[in-house]
Amino acid sequence: MQVDIVIEQRFYRCLKGQYWTENMFPYAFWLRYLRVFSRVNIVARVAHVNKAEPSWHRVDGSKVGFVELPSYIGPVGFVKTLPRLVSVLRKRKHAPRSVIFRIPGILAAIYQLLALPKGAKFGAEVVGDPADVFAKGASKSPLRVVFKSLFSAMLKRQCQQAISTAYVTEHKLQQRYPPNLTAVHTHYSSIQLTDVDYTQRQMYPFHEPLRIVCVGNLAQPYKGCDFMLQGIARLNAQGINVSLTWVGGGSLLPNMKALAEALGIAAKVTFLGNVASRKEIRQVLDSADLFVLCSRQEGLPRVLIEAMARSLICVATDVGGVDELLAREFILPRDDIDALINRVTLVAKMTQSERLVESKRNLEIARNYHDQKLQTRRDMMYQAVLEANSC
Numbered sequence: 269m270q271v272d273i274v275i276e277q278r279f280y281r282c283l284k285g286q287y288w289t290e291n292m293f294p295y296a297f298w299l300r301y302l303r304v305f306s307r308v309n310i311v312a313r314v315a316h317v318n319k320a321e322p323s324w325h326r327v328d329g330s331k332v333g334f335v336e337l338p339s340y341i342g343p344v345g346f347v348k349t350l351p352r353l354v355s356v357l358r359k360r361k362h363a364p365r366s367v368i369f370r371i372p373g374i375l376a377a378i379y380q381l382l383a384l385p386k387g388a389k390f391g392a393e394v395v396g397d398p399a400d401v402f403a404k405g406a407s408k409s410p411l412r413v414v415f416k417s418l419f420s421a422m423l424k425r426q427c428q429q430a431i432s433t434a435y436v437t438e439h440k441l442q443q444r445y446p447p448n449l450t451a452v453h454t455h456y457s458s459i460q461l462t463d464v465d466y467t468q469r470q471m472y473p474f475h476e477p478l479r480i481v482c483v484g485n486l487a488q489p490y491k492g493c494d495f496m497l498q499g500i501a502r503l504n505a506q507g508i509n510v511s512l513t514w515v516g517g518g519s520l521l522p523n524m525k526a527l528a529e530a531l532g533i534a535a536k537v538t539f540l541g542n543v544a545s546r547k548e549i550r551q552v553l554d555s556a557d558l559f560v561l562c563s564r565q566e567g568l569p570r571v572l573i574e575a576m577a578r579s580l581i582c583v584a585t586d587v588g589g590v591d592e593l594l595a596r597e598f599i600l601p602r603d604d605i606d607a608l609i610n611r612v613t614l615v616a617k618m619t620q621s622e623r624l625v626e627s628k629r630n631l632e633i634a635r636n637y638h639d640q641k642l643q644t645r646r647d648m649m650y651q652a653v654l655e656a657n658s659c
Contacts, residue, residue, distance in 0.1 A: 269305060269306060269364070269365060269366055269654060269657065269658065270305060270306055270307040270308075270309060270363075270364070270365040270366070271301055271305040271307070271308055271309065271365055271366040271367065271368060271650075271653070271654075272309045272311050272335060272360065272363075272365050272366070272367045272368070272379075272383075273298075273301065273308060273309070273310055273311065273368050273370065274311040274312075274367070274368070274369045274370065274373075274375055274376045274379045275293070275310065275311065275312045275370045275373075275375070276312070276313075276370070276373035276374075276375055277289070277292060277293055277312055277313075278312065278313045278314070278315060278339060279293075279310070279312055279313070279314050279315070279327055279334070280314065280315050280316075280317050280320065280324070281314050281315070281316050281317070281334075281336070282316075282317055282318065282319050282320050283318055283319065284319075286320070286326060286328060287310075287314065287326070287327040287328040287334055288320040288321075288324040288325065288326060288327060289324060289325050289327050290321075290323070290324055290485075290517070290518075290542055291325075291485060291516070291542055292485075293310075293327065294325035294326065294327060295325070295326055295327055295328065295329045295332060296460070297458075297460065298310070298327075298332045299332075300460075300643065300646055301368075301650060302331055302332075303643070303646075303647055303650070304647060304650035304651055304654055305366065305650065305654065306331070307331045307332070307333070308331065308332045308333070309333055309334065309335050309365065310327070310328075310332070310333070310334050310335070311334075311335040311337065311360075311375070311379060312334065312335075312336075312337060312375070313337045313338065313339045313340060313375075314334060314336040314337065314338075314339055315339035316339075322544070323517075323541070323542045323543070323544045325544075335356065335360060336356070337353055337356055337357075337375070338352045338353055338356075343409075343411070346374070353378065354378075354382060357378060357379055357382040357383040358382050358383065360379075360383040361382070361383050361384070361385065362385075365657075366390075366391070366653045366654055366656075366657040367379075367383075367384065367388070367390040367391070367653075367657075368390065368391040368392070368393060368650075368653060369390060369391070369392045369393070369426065369430075370393045370395055371392055371393070371394055371395070371396075371423055371426055372394075372395075372396055372397070372398045372401070372419050372422070372423045374419075376392075376426065377422055377426075380426075389431040389653075389656040389657055390429075390430060390431065390653070391430055391431060391432040391433070391434075391649060391650070391652070391653035391656075392426055392427060392430035392432070392433045392434070393433075393434045393435075393436075393458075393649075394423070394427065394433065394434065394435045394436065394441050394445060394567070395436050395458060395567045396436075396565065396566070396567040396588070397423075397440075397441060397444065397445075397565065397567065397588060398415070398416055398419035398420045398422075398423055399416060399420055399444065400564070400565030400566065400587050400588060401416075401419070401490070401565045402415045402416035402419065403416070403564060403565060403602070420444075420445075423445050424444075424445050424446075427445045427446060427447050427448070428446075428447075428448050429448070430447065430448065430451055431451050431452070431652065431653065431656040432451055432452040432453070432649050432650075432652035432653045432656070433447040433448070433451055433452070433453040433454075433649075434453070434454050434455060434456055434645070434646070434649045435447075435453075435454075435455045436455070436456070436457050436458065436567040436568035436588075436589065437455060437567065437568050437588065437589035437592060438455050438589070438592050439589075439592065440588065440589045440591070440592065441567070441588075441589070442455070451652075452648065452649060452652035454645045454648060454649055455645065456642040456645045456646055456649075457568050457570060457573065457637050457642060458570060459570040459573050459574070459637050459639075459642070460639050461573070461574070461577055461634070461637055461638055461639055462638070462639055463638075465546070465550065465574065465577050465578075466577045466578075466631065466634065466635065466638075467550075467554070467577075467578055467579060467631075468579055468627075468628070468631055469579040469624065469627050471620075471624075472581075472620060472623035472624050472627055473620070474557045474616070474623075475557055476509060477509035477510050477511045477536070478508070478509065478510045478511070478557050478558060478612075478615075478616055479510075479511055479513070479555065479556045479557045479558070480500070480510055480511065480512050480513070480556065480557070480558045480559075480560055480612070481512075481513045481514075481515065481552055481553060481556035481558070481559055481560075481575075481580075482496055482512065482513070482514050482515070482516075482559070482560050482561070482562060483514075483515040483516055483549070483559075483571040483574075483575075484514070484515075484516045484561075484562075484563065484571065485516045485517070485518050486514075486516050486517060486518030486519070486520040486521045486524060487518035487519055487520065488518075488520070489520065489564070490563060490564040490565045491516070491562070491563050491564075492562035492563050492564050492585065492602075492603070493514060493520070493524045493562070494524065494527060495562050495564075495603055495605065495608075496512065496514075496560065496562040496608075497512070497524065497527050497528055497531055497533065497537065498531065498605055499562075499605050499608040499609060499612070500512050500531075500533050500536060500537065501531040501532065501533050502605060502609055503609055503612060503613075504533060504536060506609070508609075508612065508613060508616060510536070510612065510616075511536045511537070511538070512533075512536060512537045512538070513537075513538045513540060513552060513556065514537065514538070514539050514540065515540045515541075515542075515543050515549065515552060516540075516541070516542060517541040517542040521539060521541065524539065525539060540552070549574070550578060553574070553575055553578040553580055554578055556580060557581070558580065558581050558582070558583065558612070558615055559572070559575035559576075559580045559581070559582045559583070560582070560583050560584070560608075560612075561582065561583070561584035561585060561590070562584075562585055562608070563584075563585055563587050563602075564585070564587065564602050564603065565587055565588070566587045566588035566589075566590065567588045567589065568588055568589040568592070568593075569584070569587075569588060569589075569590065569593075572584055572590065572593060572594075573593065573634050573637050574634075575630075576593065576630035576631065576633055576634040577631065577634035577635075577637075579627040579628070579630060579631045580627070580630065581598075581615055581618075581623060581626050581627060581630070582594060582598060582630060583598050583599075583600065583608075583611045583612065583615065584598065584599055584600075585599070585600055585601070585602045585603075586599050586600065586601055586602060587602060593633055594630075595629075597611075597614075598611065598626075
C-alpha cells in the first residue's frame with residue numbers, strides 16, 4: 269500500500285520536473301518508509317524554479333514522488349493559495365493509501381478535513397512543539413499567542429486521534445501531547461546516523477581562539493543566530509577569545525552578516541551557508557572545540573545529536589528534548605546571554621581530562637540514535653498504520 273506523508277517542509281521543482289530540497293529530507297530520508305509501504309507520496313508545498321542550486325539535494329526518485337501543494341509563506345500567503353490547496357487535497361479523498369502526518373502544522377489539519385474520509389485512520393510523527401514555535405522571541409507574529417493556543421490544542425487532538433504515534437522525544441512531548449492509550453506509540457528521532465557518523469576523540473586540545481560551531485537554517489529567526497552573534501561579541505569584549513562558524517543559509521543570512529559587522533566581530537565569524545554533503549559537515553564539526561545550539565524552538569535537535577556523535581562538547585538552550593541529551597550544567601535558558609557567556613567560559617576553563625570525560629559521555633548518548641536502533645521502532649509504527657488501513 270502507498271502512504272501519503274504530510275509535511276510542512278517546502279520543496280522545489282525545476283523545469284526538468286525534478287524535486288529538490290535546500291537541506292533536509294533528501295531522497296535517502298524517505299527510504300525508511302519503503303521498508304513497509306510500496307510507495308511514498310510527499311504531500312508538501314512546492315515552489316517552481318528554473319534550476320536547482322548546486323548545493324541542493326534531489327528528493328524524488330524510485331517509488332518516491334509528490335502530491336504537489338501550492339507554495340506559500342506566512343498567513344497571508346496561505347489565504348491567497350487556499351483555493352488551490354483545497355482543490356488538490358479534495359482529489360486525494362478516495363485514493364487508496366495510508367496516511368502519516370509529520371506534525372505540528374496546519375497542512376495536516378487541512379488534509380484531515382479535506383482529504384480523509386470521516387473516521388479514517390492515520391499515523392502521526394510528532395517532531396516539534398507549538399509552545400516553542402510560537403514562544404516569545406521565536407515568532408514575531410502579532411497573532412503569536414493565538415497561534416500558540418490554536419496549534420497546541422490541534423496537536424493534542426491529533427495525538428488522541430492517531431492510530432499510531434511516534435515522538436522525537438522520549439518523554440518531553442509525550443507529557444504535553446499524550447497519545448491515545450489504545451494506540452501504538454513509540455519514540456524515535458528523524459536523524460539518520462550510521463557508523464561513519466561516529467568518532468571518538470583520543471585527545472581534546474583547544475584552539476586559540478576557541479572554535480565554536482553552530483548549525484541552523486536561517487530562513488526563520490528561531491535558530492537564534494542573532495543571539496549567538498551578540499554572545500560572541502560579549503565574550504570577546506570580556507577577553508574570552510572565541511570564533512564562530514555558522515553552517516546554514518537562508519533569507520536571513522545577509523541580515524546576520526550585517527549584524528556581525530555592526531557588532532564589530534565580522535573577522536571572528538565565518539558564515540558557510542548551506543553545506544552540500546554530510547562529509548563536509550563532519551569535517552566542520554571535527555575542527556571545532558565546542559558546539560552550541562542556540563535555538564528558540566526544537567523537537568529533538570538532530571544537529572545536536574550529530575555534534576555529540578563527533579564527540580564534541582556541546583552547550584544548548586533549554587528547548588524541546590535537549591534535557592534528554594545533555595547534563596543540566598550544559599543547558600542554558602533560551603535567549604539568556606549571561607548564561608551563554610557563563611557556560612562558554614566554564615567550557616574554556618575545562619582541563620584536558622574533563623573535556624575527554626564530557627566528550628565520551630556525549631558520544632555514548634549519541635550511540636543510542638544509531639539508525640539500526642531507531643529503525644526497529646520506526647518499522648513498528650509504520651506497520652501499525654499499514655495494518656490499520658488494511659482492515
